[in-house]
């Protein structure tokens with residue numbers, strides 16, 4: 073019944089392709105569980121699942137294949153078992169392993185029709201990306217943070233750089249030119265799944281004034297007097313003295329009161345006095361310590377059950393005093409333990425440190441009231457101050473289904489209609505998409521030409537450099553370098569390495585090496601060449617120590633060439649990408665982009681040596 077309705081909606085052709093395909097799912101976490109269920113229910117014939125982790129209690133709220141009794145068991149194995157119940161006919165294979173292990177080599181990747189990434193870290197994503205590009209297998213990359221999701225098809229259709237299409241040109245519309253639809257991701261943003269959402273830790277300024285700045289540091293304030301700034305300096309001095317006085321009262325009963333009065337009374341009175349600031353906005357409130365103290369006399373300290381509700385002003389005051397007391401004691405203790413050589417001890421904010429979180433919550437709430445802003449619960453403060461981005465089950469579910477929709481395009485070889493899909497909550501539409509992009513000549517990932525390098529156990533670096541790269545590809549041995557994942561093994565200053573065996577240099581079966589052309593004086597350098605090593609145990613008759621099929625290695629053009637007319641005449645059909653279009657480019661996005669790039673920007677791009685597209689988890693760095 074289910075199978076027949078799928079056939080009716082997808083058609084016989086696609087249904088057959090789905091049934092006959094063998095796919096790999098990397099990661100059985102939030103997206104992975106959803107995706108596995110989708111793949112199995114859609115009728116994918118063979119699904120291999122790999123995950124290195126075991127199930128944790130905290131996974132259960134969204135990784136719905138897992139139940140309490142599965143805790144501590146390998147994710148991949150449990151996911152396989154549970155998904156099998158959905159579709160007993162499906163062929164499932166599970167690996168409790170790291171996808172970065174050598175055993176999962178290029179040859180193994182080549183056995184799949186599609187690879188789905190459902191990972192949570194940069195290193196593994198980047199690794200799978202490289203393996204898929206080397207294996208020539210389409211990769212469907214996905215990721216979520218909070219309400220945002222992204223799905224992207226990555227496939228190198230042709231490893232040739234096409235200078236007429238800039239990296240940013242939308243190739244989805246170029247239906248009549250499938251040969252340039254090299255569907256590799258765009259650097260800067262879209263090798264990355266997400267802009268960096270890394271944790272940023274701010275010490276609230278009140279806290280840093282009390283617990284974070286040593287007296288030495290403060291003494292460094294420039295106190296040189298002159299007529300112009302005399303008044304300002306006098307004020308600064310006064311302020312410093314006041315703070316010192318307050319700090320000196322730390323440990324006494326008056327400390328919390330002194331801090332409160334300074335921050336919420338004195339400073340706010342002064343701020344209210346700056347009339348010009350409050351013409352358009354409501355002036356801050358002054359909180360009167362004695363009043364709040366009185367009304368909170370019989371109020372208890374909010375306990376841990378009160379984490380999820382907003383505290384009253386009285387409760388915030390009680391918490392303010394209590395947490396300040398706890399922090400003061402901690403600082404005093406640190407000061408007592410300090411030897412003369414130690415730096416002045418400080419306390420820093422950590423969302424998992426209850427004392428600091430209590431203090432920040434209470435202080436932020438008092439301050440919010442001063443500025444007529446709503447208060448937040450301790451729970452919400454922890455999310456905000458700790459920059460915690462929640463994993464949301466529905467985002468994962470939507471993202472996983474978008475992955476499956478993209479896989480249909482891949483299976484039908486309809487890459488010109490495949491999309492990079494963005495799921496977002498802000499903005500007019502939840503789902504936006506763009507076409508795939510052409511490779512960027514300056515991007516180390518997508519302009520690279522890849523091939524297999526067949527080597528015998530006795531092959532030397534010289535066999536590679538002088539036996540293959542120079543005669544077969546025309547590299548100038550004085551203007552090139554070769555590196556492995558461990559580092560450079562050859563450049564013109566490293567001729568000593570030439571007689572060494574490749575295996576001695578770490579160039580062994582299933583490893584990778586990159587050849588970089590540095591000859592930019594005589595001509596445009598070639599794009600990078602990446603080989604994966606296939607070791608031949610038995611050298612065959614007449615075979616050379618190092619062999620490789622002939623590859624066409626284009627050069628990185630520094631000067632743009634005129635775009636081909638049919639590229640420029642294609643109209644823009646990209647739906648829902650309004651937000652991403654730049655102003656003035658809306659009309660003809662595709663050709664506008666090409667024209668603009670050719671006119672100005674691509675020359676600039678051509679000079680970039682390193683393309684950095686984000687440095688946080690989820691992003692991918694590309695060294696050219």
Ligand SMILES: Nc1ncnc2c1ncn2[C@@H]1O[C@H](COP(=O)(O)OP(=O)(O)OP(=O)(O)O)[C@@H](O)[C@H]1O
Nearest residue numbers: 099100101102123124125170171190191192196463
């Ligand atoms: N190198 C790797 N090889 C195999 N599986 C991996 C690798 N790196 C990460 N994973 C798996 O990818 C999955 C990512 O899923 P998800 O982002 O939901 O992570 P999680 O660890 O389950 O959840 P959270 O990070 O929110 O606690 C995890 O199950 C993780 O074990």
Ligand SMILES: [Zn+2]
Nearest residue numbers: 257259515518
């Ligand atoms: Zn790229």
